[in-house]
Amino acid sequence: MRAIQVSEHGGPEVLRYVEVPDPQVGDGQLLVRTEAAGINFIDTYIRTGRYPTPVPYIPGSEGSGVVTAVGADVTDFQVGDRVAWAAGPGSYAEQVIVPAAVAIPVPDGVNAEIAASALLQGMTAHYLIESIYKPQPGEAVLVHAGAGGVGLILTQLLSSRGVRVITTVSTDDKEKLSRDAGASEVLRYDGDIAARVRELTGGVGVAAAYDGVGASTFEASLASTRIRGMVALFGGASGPVPPFDLQRLNPLGSLFVTRPTLAHYTRDRAELLWRANDIMNAIADGTLHLRIGGSYPLADAAQAHRDLEGRKTTGSIVLVP
Ligand code: NDP
Structure with missing residues (x-):
């Protein structure tokens, strides 16, 4: 063959x-x-x-x-x-x-x-929003690479449940796709993502950040997430995240951070x-x-x-x- x-x-x-x-x-x-x-x-x-x-x-x-x-x-x-x-x-x-x-x-x-x-992309979106952090209607979340494979599925599943989805994308065409999938707000990577997210959420931050981009977005994910919120780092399209000091989670808001893989959620x-x-x-x-x-x-x-x-x-x- x-x-x-x-x-x-x-x-x-x-x-x-x-x-x-x-x-x-x-x-x-x-x-x-x-x-x-x-x-x-x-x-x-x-x-x-x-x-x-x-x-x-x-x-x-x-x-x-x-x-x-x-x-x-x-x-x-x-x-x-x-x-x-x-x-x-x-x-x-x-x-x-x-x-x-x-x-x-x-x-x-x-x-x-x-x-x-x-x-692969669908079950990843499924475990992220069913088993890692299940957002409630009205809650806000951040989804990076909103026009990508996992990103479009996450956005549709979450927005259809009444969750407010804020995404990041790199181009106008991707912004349109992300909005059509149900994103409420679409951001670009070059601005201060966390400052925009705080502004959009009345200073509170998002309940969860779903981050498959990694190196270039992880700091923004941490800074965008509310007290006791969840940062799910599920990939590194821009590169791996460098070693991270857990003590930082304390002043950031007693955050949860996880680095999951699909195999452990389809056991x-x-x-x-x-x-x-x-x-x-x-x-x-x-x-x-x-x-x-x-x-x-x-x-x-x-x-x-x-x-x-x-x-x-x-x-x-x-x-x-
Ligand atoms: P995507 O279709 O989302 O493609 C990756 C996207 O990441 C790009 O289109 C791009 O969108 C964005 N991106 C941002 N920075 C970069 C960069 N420097 N180089 C390349 N892309 C960049 O891919 P998938 O849907 O297949 O996967 C998304 C993520 O999910 C990946 O990190 C993947 O490894 C992870 N994953 C993890 C699983 C797990 O269980 N842990 C299972 C399945 C996937 P833009 O141009 O808008 O920024």
């Missing part, structure tokens, strides 16, 4: 389109013909070696497709089922081995590209299905609109990574074999 392979860590150019042996299904696994693979920022951290991974490897943890074979002990899925996954390594490929334990049925009416990019099949089905069902019934900001041929994975890292993308982006 054709796949993208990384043989040494580095820039987007290390994503090579190659011929590799077809994968063989084993016990507890599904063999899936990939219809689309979701691209996530974490794929860039792994590619550069920031998150250590042995080479060679096929990138991509997320996708959707049709089951073509099932392992001997698989009972929940059969050949022909449409499935999606967010924890199956090797998704930038024409065929993927998906452990049945992480496969999610795709509801009718959810197309392959949407299904391929819904789960068993029941928790995975709760989050995945909530997201898939919200898409299927039209309450959550997932924006596919770019669809690239599989062979163009390097260009897709360039665009993601170059802040040229909006919403979710996918590769199509």
